[in-house]
Amino acid sequence: MKIMTASQFTQTNTSSPSVQDKQLDQTVLEILKHVQINGDNALFAYTEKLDGAQLDNLLVSEEEFYEAMELVDEEFVTALNQAKDNITAYHSLQIEKSWFTELENEVVLGQKITPIERVGIYVPGGKAAYPSTVLMNVIPAQLAGVKSLSITTPPNQNGKVNPYVLVAARITGVKRVYKIGGAQAIAALAYGTETVEKVNKIVGPGNVYVARAKKWVYGDVAIDMIAGPSEICIIADETASPRFIAADLLSQAEHDEEVRAICITTSQEVATKVADEVERQLTDLERKQIAETAIRNNGYIIVAETLIEAFEVANEIAPEHLQLMIKNPNEQLRYVQHAGAIFLGNYSPEPLGDYFAGPNHTLPTSGTAKFSSPLGVYDFMKKSSIINYSQKALLQAADQVIKLANTEGLSAHANSIQIRKDDHHA
């Protein structure tokens, strides 16, 4: 791993805008259009062409759910159920309530909270088929009160869906699982087909086609976020274990070659040892190839002069995952401005959050923690403002509202108030 100073790193940490990709857009827009026009037929055709599967039915059958239950072991189901309980406990604390406030002068204002009605969840397939994705997306939606939840995930060449994903769906009670992947799945959820119910919001991670399709349907439906390459950033002082740090960097690096794995430390000794440990641990990894590429391309060890400088660099990165492996991490927490999830101390490694602790693993990536939040119950609820004025209250406010409306040149706005004033005096 490259070892460098904070200012050397800052020069490498430039992001370039990502607005245009003509080839990708053309492919994705064509898929969106075909699905809109040809519905299920387009879905069958794309699934054959892109996933190599000839399907009779786009929906996972009850029989296939049972088959999946037979294929997984008891220990997995127990662990998944414990994860479900932890995720439910944490997300329950995010549920918001409507409120109303009575002001003086016969004015009531409020904020009414209602769930989004229909949500579609994209769950990647193939090598990256994650049952944890199901829990992390379904549970907050259910806690919000979403009535209709469906999952879509690509089938393998035999037309089958990952059994762990199906068992996770079953554990949460979601019954509608479509065997559709890619941009065609996003199109189907956004616009509906004979089989697929049109939804109001689409959530869940996916490959570059899925991400681009989500960008295009955004506005017609809501989406959670457009996920980019993921990252881990560890701030470590001299008390941190280089072995732990190296293992944690590699746990993120094994995801894919684009991952950024960064350790910022105030200790030159830790820096050197982490570099050694990473090399040593790399040799034993199952996904060595991927992790090694990520570490070579986007692995950095930054030696900071002070802890304050370390926090400045971390805030500039705004990492998806931030581990504070330092003395008194609770006290230092106030220096963190931008991060998706923050892991405190030596015994809160990032994989704990991926599966188990309870907070969501869908987190803002690629620096978007500067303006976005982890997925949560709040993503599946929406607000309506409430305004209730009495006649007396309106008459008191009337002249000022009329003045502002007229200033903006909107006389019919003014008239809507004036007509009530005249009525009172008539």
Added chain:
Amino acid sequence: MKIMTASQFTQTNTSSPSVQDKQLDQTVLEILKHVQINGDNALFAYTEKLDGAQLDNLLVSEEEFYEAMELVDEEFVTALNQAKDNITAYHSLQIEKSWFTELENEVVLGQKITPIERVGIYVPGGKAAYPSTVLMNVIPAQLAGVKSLSITTPPNQNGKVNPYVLVAARITGVKRVYKIGGAQAIAALAYGTETVEKVNKIVGPGNVYVARAKKWVYGDVAIDMIAGPSEICIIADETASPRFIAADLLSQAEHDEEVRAICITTSQEVATKVADEVERQLTDLERKQIAETAIRNNGYIIVAETLIEAFEVANEIAPEHLQLMIKNPNEQLRYVQHAGAIFLGNYSPEPLGDYFAGPNHTLPTSGTAKFSSPLGVYDFMKKSSIINYSQKALLQAADQVIKLANTEGLSAHANSIQIRKDDHHA
């Protein structure tokens, strides 16, 4: 206005997906690219070409602020200050606080709330220059704790900015106002130039170029929403005043020709009288042309069999503004599922919410209230999850986390836990 039944209306209420507009995209993408490459020079050139203004400076000067203060009357400033107080009072109730919770077994979880650091606000210019836009966007951002706020608005041909907008900016304390409009303003905020500071989030309404540019930069920065045509929907029973209803429908209709103005009533008599009143009141309007076009194209009076049916239709529309001009509107509120803002009773007309009452006037339009909320303090804050496990807590969870990681084929994830387990036993 057309009078029809609920089922007749339902057939007309179909929305078509809006994903493609090649000509518009090409124009907008070219502007985005030029501003990214040429910075301020591109901004000066576009402002000359599109706004007809030759500028020396992209920033409004202190002198221009003083000029603006001279141009506006005292009564306007008083009304604007009262509106500011009301908006501040309501939005203060939306401020969220970080929380931490200590579970059994030495586990602490939490949610840390931080403000977005830099926000840019687009304020339309020309005929639709609204000081209220400034208040409605700036105040929630300030309450959230946003450090750096800038406003951008197009200049007129003399290079001047609307004085009411400048006074509103001054009242809120925002000092940085750029004289830039259109897609070029969005590009400058998203990517930065010599003069314009790159922001993390862009909010505020705009024309079709602004909206499209926001869609394109979305992901590189956050945006509030993509605003479409606006609408008002009034549910009225036999107790409602047809004069009030007509005035309120027209107050929305005067905005632009695309506005939808809909009254759903359980009373045939109210339906007929509203139709007559709209015709009568139309003749006196300053913006008659616009309002008349909107009413002719998208004005509907729907006669519902029951109040329940009226609510069903309204929920399907998911209107930006919903007025309940019925007996006991508070009790009926529970039937509303989807609406941007809800106005209760005969003395809470929609213009009251546009300027004055306190809730935000930036609301989800065109049915997007099915999945989005009014602009609020929550749009300028973001969350980070907190996970803090003790050694004991991690060791207890270790086997289940390792099981889940291995199931997903991520052995380096498992190793990050295993290495801590081994360390303990060593």
